[in-house]
Amino acid sequence: MTRWMMTTAVAMLALTGTAQAQIKLQIGCTATTDCASAMVAVDEGIFKKHGLDAEMVPIAINSNIPAAIMSNSIQIGGPTSTVFLQAADGGLDLVAVAGATVMGPSSNANITAFVRNGITIKEPKDFVGKKVGAPGLGAFLHVLFVKWLVEKGVDPKKVNFVEVTFPTMPDIIKSGGVDAVLTAEPTVSRMLAAGSGSVGARYASELNRSEPIIFYAASRDWATKNPEVIKKFRAAIAEGAKIVNDDREKASASIAKFTKQTIELVKASPPNKSEPELKPEQLAWWIDIMSSQKMLETKLDLNKLILK
Structure with a gap:
C-alpha cells in the first residue's frame, strides 16, 4: 500500500469514526415552551458536544406522543404528566428519562382558559354548556381545568370538551369554532394582540401546584x-435547562424557532421553569388526581415509571 493510500484510509476511518460518534436522535414535542431545554440543546450545539445528532420534531397534539415513541417515529418525546401516566396505565411500556418543566407561580400564570369575543365568563359555572378546546383530551391543561372545575363545585361533564391543537387555536377562536380554549403562553399573548377575546380564568394559578x-x-x-444515549441526553438536557432558566435571549430564540412564533411574542412572557431532575414522588399527585377523575384503571408503580 502506498503512503497516499494509507493516508486516505486513515482519513476515511477518522471520518467514519466521527459519523458513528454522532448518534441520531429525534425528540418530539408540541409547540409550547416546555421542551425548551431540548430546543436550546439542539440550537446551541450541546447535543452535538455530547455525541448526539438530535432533531426536534413537532407533534400537533400531546396525546399523540406516546404512540410516536412506541412506533419509533421519535425516540424521545415530551408528553405531559397526564398523557404519560394514561399511556402507561393503558399498557404502553414507557419510561421517563429526564425532567423538562415543572409548575410554579410564573408558569401557572401563563396558563389560561381563553374566551372568544361574545362570550362572558365571570365565574367557573359560566363554562357550563360552553364548547372548550383543549390541546389533547386527558392532557395536562385539560386535567388541571377539570380539577379546577370540581374544586369550584362545577360538574365538568356539563362542559363540551373538544381537541384543538396549539397552532390552530388563534384561528378557531377568531372564527368562533369554540367558545374557549385551554392554552398557555405565547399563544395567549398572540390572541390578545389579535383582539380575538379575553382571559376567562387563570385556573392553574388558583390551583397553585409545583408538580x-x-x-x-x-x-x-x-x-x-441505549444506556449511553440516555446518559448523554440527560447531560445535554441539564446544560440546556440551565440556559433556559438563566439566559432569556437564547431560550426565547430557540422557543420562537420551534414554535414558529415571533421572537417579540415569545419574549412577552418567561418560559416555564426547566427542571431536569425527576423523582417518583413528583408523579404521586398526578396519579391521585387522575384516579379521582377515573382516568386510570390500574395501580401504577411509581418506582418503575422513571428510568434509574
Whole structure:
C-alpha cells in the first residue's frame, strides 16, 4: 500500500469514526415552551458536544406522543404528566428519562382558559354548556381545568370538551369554532394582540401546584438498550435547562424557532421553569388526581415509571 493510500484510509476511518460518534436522535414535542431545554440543546450545539445528532420534531397534539415513541417515529418525546401516566396505565411500556418543566407561580400564570369575543365568563359555572378546546383530551391543561372545575363545585361533564391543537387555536377562536380554549403562553399573548377575546380564568394559578408539567420519555425497550444515549441526553438536557432558566435571549430564540412564533411574542412572557431532575414522588399527585377523575384503571408503580 502506498503512503497516499494509507493516508486516505486513515482519513476515511477518522471520518467514519466521527459519523458513528454522532448518534441520531429525534425528540418530539408540541409547540409550547416546555421542551425548551431540548430546543436550546439542539440550537446551541450541546447535543452535538455530547455525541448526539438530535432533531426536534413537532407533534400537533400531546396525546399523540406516546404512540410516536412506541412506533419509533421519535425516540424521545415530551408528553405531559397526564398523557404519560394514561399511556402507561393503558399498557404502553414507557419510561421517563429526564425532567423538562415543572409548575410554579410564573408558569401557572401563563396558563389560561381563553374566551372568544361574545362570550362572558365571570365565574367557573359560566363554562357550563360552553364548547372548550383543549390541546389533547386527558392532557395536562385539560386535567388541571377539570380539577379546577370540581374544586369550584362545577360538574365538568356539563362542559363540551373538544381537541384543538396549539397552532390552530388563534384561528378557531377568531372564527368562533369554540367558545374557549385551554392554552398557555405565547399563544395567549398572540390572541390578545389579535383582539380575538379575553382571559376567562387563570385556573392553574388558583390551583397553585409545583408538580411536573412535561418530562422526557422513551420506550423502556429502547431506553434499556441505549444506556449511553440516555446518559448523554440527560447531560445535554441539564446544560440546556440551565440556559433556559438563566439566559432569556437564547431560550426565547430557540422557543420562537420551534414554535414558529415571533421572537417579540415569545419574549412577552418567561418560559416555564426547566427542571431536569425527576423523582417518583413528583408523579404521586398526578396519579391521585387522575384516579379521582377515573382516568386510570390500574395501580401504577411509581418506582418503575422513571428510568434509574
